[in-house]
Amino acid sequence: MGLEERRKRERENRKTAILRAARRLFFEKGFKSVTVESIARKAELSKGSIYLYYKGKEEIYAHILLNDIDKFHDRISDLLINPISASEVLIRLSSIYVDFFLNDRELFRILVRFMLHTPDMNLPEDLNNHIIKTTNKTISVIEQVFIYGIEKGEFQATLNLRLNRNAIWGMLNGIISLHLFTGIEKNRADIIQNTVKAGLEIYIRGISTALQAR
Amino acid sequence: MGLEERRKRERENRKTAILRAARRLFFEKGFKSVTVESIARKAELSKGSIYLYYKGKEEIYAHILLNDIDKFHDRISDLLINPISASEVLIRLSSIYVDFFLNDRELFRILVRFMLHTPDMNLPEDLNNHIIKTTNKTISVIEQVFIYGIEKGEFQATLNLRLNRNAIWGMLNGIISLHLFTGIEKNRADIIQNTVKAGLEIYIRGISTALQAR
DNA sequence: AGAACCGCGGTCAATATATGACCGCTGGTC
DNA sequence: GACCAGCGGTCATATATTGACCGCGGTTCT
DSSP states (O other): OOHHHHHHHHHHHHHHHHHHHHHHHHHHHOSTTOOHHHHHHHTTSOHHHHHHHSSOHHHHHHHHHHHHHHHHHHHHHHTTTSOSOHHHHHHHHHHHHHHHHHSOHHHHHHHHHHHTTOOSSOOOHHHHHHHHHHHHHHHHHHHHHHHHHHHTTOBOTTOOHHHHHHHHHHHHHHHHHHHHHTTOOGGGHHHHHHHHHHHHHHHHHHHBHHHHHO | OOHHHHHHHHHHHHHHHHHHHHHHHHHHHOSTTOOHHHHHHHTTSOHHHHHHHSSOHHHHHHHHHHHHHHHHHHHHHHTTTSOSOHHHHHHHHHHHHHHHHHSOHHHHHHHHHHHTTOOSSOOOHHHHHHHHHHHHHHHHHHHHHHHHHHHTTOBOTTOOHHHHHHHHHHHHHHHHHHHHHTTOOGGGHHHHHHHHHHHHHHHHHHHBHHHHHO
16 A cells, blocks of 8 residues: 555566566567567567666566476476376376467477577576476476376386386477477367377376286 | 557556545545545555646546546436336436435535535636536436426426426435435435435326326 | 678666655644 | 644655667678
8 A cells, every 4th residue: 555565566567567578479489589679569668668677688588487487387286286196197287288388389499498408598597597496396296196106006116217207208298399390270289189198098008007907 | 559558548547546545535534634645645656746647636626526427417317318217217316316425425515515606615617617517417307307207298297397306306405415414324325215215206296197197 | 701781689868757855824722 | 923733735856767879790782
């Protein structure tokens, strides 16, 4: 209700307005071909004002990445709260994964390049660390699901965690990459989701104890 | 989407924020005992800023009156769009009238003093004219209802328009004044509404053709 | 190759907006 | 009638915003 409070609130609003504007632009054009001027216009500000809120174009980009990565990690982590079965969690996880990156190709591109150790731009040190840390935490969720599945007797106890984690991870990225590369559009997302789901179910069958029981 | 546009929009937002803040204060304390500083605080601005948007306290008050009067007139005018019967319109009109002024005592006080030609403050010339004009238009709605009633054969054709208009108008104001004066509160509004409705129905019976038919 | 040019990220003097200490007046108190 | 308190309104100061401008890296022209 105060006066200081109002200015603070308005400052935050400006910052998020810039982020929202920039996010849409980066999403559809990529980092390089988005100009600061265009961000300013979309945020209904002048170019100079952008620099009152962020150090520069790169920092804006960094914030967007951080937001997206954290949001993604949160969505994935939520799966562990009330797991029904390990298989189910894996399937949901994949669905979230695919959905997220089909809506955020730019982030996907960044993360893939990160994984391949060929980043295409210099991000600030701490952002780099954050990305690596959060990505690892997210990947480790898959491992945790495997552990949970083994504990519940759902998966074979002899499962190689790292190997299987990498397999799932790779499969997801592969399918997404393939579809993005071949230019499939967002409104065909269901096709991709079905492809992933089908592949995953076969994969899960391969590592489940049910197979052994027969 | 533009930049000029954003600033214009924000200016309007500030103006309405001030008006909203001021309205609440005026409503509960009356014109004199509301300080500009208190309006500024409620609108989360400094006192000086208020004067960037309005010439002064009086102008703010004037705008509030204008808004309220126009809104009131609109609500009353809407009744003429799809009239069911003249009696029904009169009853609805009275209900809106009472409801409106129970929620806006300050405006009621002003308008009554206007009608009695004893305004308690000097308002700008054009505001004065607007109030008089709009008030007359609103009063004339009652006359139009009578005319409509006569045309539909609902009321006696010999009805004296001005006399009956004044009677209704006076009755409404009288009942509201009485209740405001005796300190009845807003949450007892139903009692006032029922009083008005009962009185009005008797009045309408008095001027309706149905009586003659018996 | 290198000259000439262009477009962009980033800067900064100029402008617009917001603030609150201050002024003069008024109405009340002793 | 001298004092005071409290208010509406002002204005020098502080903060926020703007867009013309700068320099640099990349691209085209000769």
